[in-house]
Amino acid sequence: MELPLGIQVPIPTFEQFIFIQVALVTAVAGLAVVTSRNLFHSALALTLTFFGVAGVYVFLEAEFLAVSQVLVYVGAIAMLIAFAIMLTRSMMYGRTSPLNNQWGKSSLFALLFFMGLLAFARATPWPAASEEVIADEAMIGALGREFVTTYVIAFEVLGLLLLLALVGAVMLARDR
Amino acid sequence: MQITQWSDALSGWLIGLGLPEWAAIFLVYAVGAFVLINYGMLSVLLLIWITRKVISRIQDRIGPNRVGKFGLLQTVADAAKLLSKEDITPREADKIAYNLSPILSVSGVLMLLAVIPFAPGLIGVDLNIAALFVVALGSIGIMAALMAGWGSNNKYALLAGFRVVAQLLSYEIPLVLSILTVVLLTGSMRFGSIIESQSLHLGGFNLGVGWLGIVMPGALLIFFISSLAEAELTPFDLLEAESELIAGFHIEYSGMKFAMFFLAQFLNAWILAAVMVTLFLGGWQGPGVGLPVVGPLLGFGYFMIKVFGVYVLQQWIRGTFPRLRIDQMMYFAWKVLVPLTIGLIVVQAIVQKLPTPVAVHYVLIFIANVGVLAIVASILQKYFREEQMRTKRSFEPTSLIGTMQVNEEGTMY
Amino acid sequence: MLSQYFFILIMSGLAVVLPLTAVIMGYFIGPRRPDEVKNDIYESGVETIGETWVQFRAQYYLIGLVFVVFDVEALFLFPIAVAYQQLEMFAVLATIFFVLLLVIGLLYDWRKGALEWQ
CATH class of the missing domain: 1.20.5 (Single alpha-helices involved in coiled-coils or other helix-helix interfaces)
Known part of the structure; x- marks a missing residue:
């Protein structure tokens, strides 16, 4: 498959296609967590992110980890966050801005960290699944x-x- | 045989017709899921009818009997009425949370249908972690309650939403721990193998009555009580209390959105009954399920009879029990059920490692469970006796003036 | 195994779409005549005073924290329970010790009155 700028992209298999969807949902929900002006909506988006991460675990054939993710993070941590929001009343009103005067620096750091992770991930010789995982x-x-x-x-x-x-x-x- | 197996045959046939592999699988799975979900949504019509009939009988009424035979179509008429109602969104509501909540509350319950084993071979997917999957997806319902409470911009809804969350969280622990006792005994979290382990063979013939509930009546009772709380049924419906309060966290909902909460609630009760039957009452096990052709049909029949039996039992309790207060409810979860289930697990863990024949293990586990049963029963008995005394006292006049009646002999009564 | 979860993915998609259809149908079939009083917040006929999102008691947070601990505990016990029949004595003792640690925590909270609903 060829993209407009001449970039060659291999046609994804069906599994990869679904994975890309799950990863996209996770990433977009994660973005919504930090950009939402309403704290409660941030918490809801965070819940969706947790579900997305559970989906990624399923792709790694780690079903126990996936179900733990849903049980603990969606079932308990998200509730705790909601309770915590309710306890800090001042944060709920006046729709706080997600940006403060340090957003430039922090996004630079986040980008650098991401680059580092990417370099690390590419440099690591991941053990290829030689035999099919018997799940x-x-x-x-x-x-x-x-x-x-x-x-x-x-x-x-x-x-x-x-x-x-x-x-x-x-x-x-x-x-x- | 699972759906995934005969669906493989079906998708193989579709590939033979010239469809790409992923499209064939997608089509077959989508049809399966569609059938399951529609089954779930339609069965609620029957569930609501059963509830109304049972509660009417308890209250010495006839119940719905006008629309359709025995009033069976009453719920259809109600659904049509709700469909034609105005969809009200209260002022300054949090639109996202308010509109998402009813849909999420239903979908969290509907997804559970995927792991319910209806008959030998008739199961959506036989997950390795089905027992945990059921509990994990329950958290979607909790999230939905919180969103409804928050989104409605109503103090009562918010208060009820928070209390519902506290209730569901508290009773999830005894629920999970009582499931753990079953997993500890059977060594599996798969519903398929949990049901298989409940068969009882007599000379090659499967009697199908080796139900775990017989060995573990205590764990069964704890699961049943917690499932009542998780389904927000009567002893634990103090947050809705349809006869006295203003319907809890879904107070501001109308029309179809209200219907969605209703649907979720009834279906949740049914599915928890189905999980209880699967874990403790043998699932589709029964005399003759091992037979070649009639076996699966018999199994489906047994499963449905058991699940609807438990459902009727739930509604019976709903019609007869008084409500608890929130402090009593929390007390019961954390100071009675949680310590008792942990005790059961520890006893079971020790007993299962004793160097004696397995039969002795079962006897010892049974004795421990009977002990738990006795403790819970005595606590409940004490509570209801106190409650009875309190009610009687509150009906007695505190002042005698104006309440005395004197009969002809001059004695008072 | 992935095919099982693909079924669940489809199921979850349909489980969202079908109720959504019902709600949207209700939205279009039902009448739409909103007015000031109808959209008001229902408080048994009394007008609302103050803001809805009031501060809540720390009790809820406490219940949440205790819940998380026991949830994680149960979660760790599940795989052990699956393997339990093949475990040696040492592993069994480790498991029971793990449970007893949590029992101590429960008793502590009990003594401190954290499990009471005031």
């Missing part, structure tokens, strides 16, 4: 097995972190 229940079982054998320290530290979150929640949110 069945055994994979999820294997993941659970890894949690409590190879990564058992990290797993227990996570439990400790969750415990601290429970303790911290009480400290933070007590009415005073």
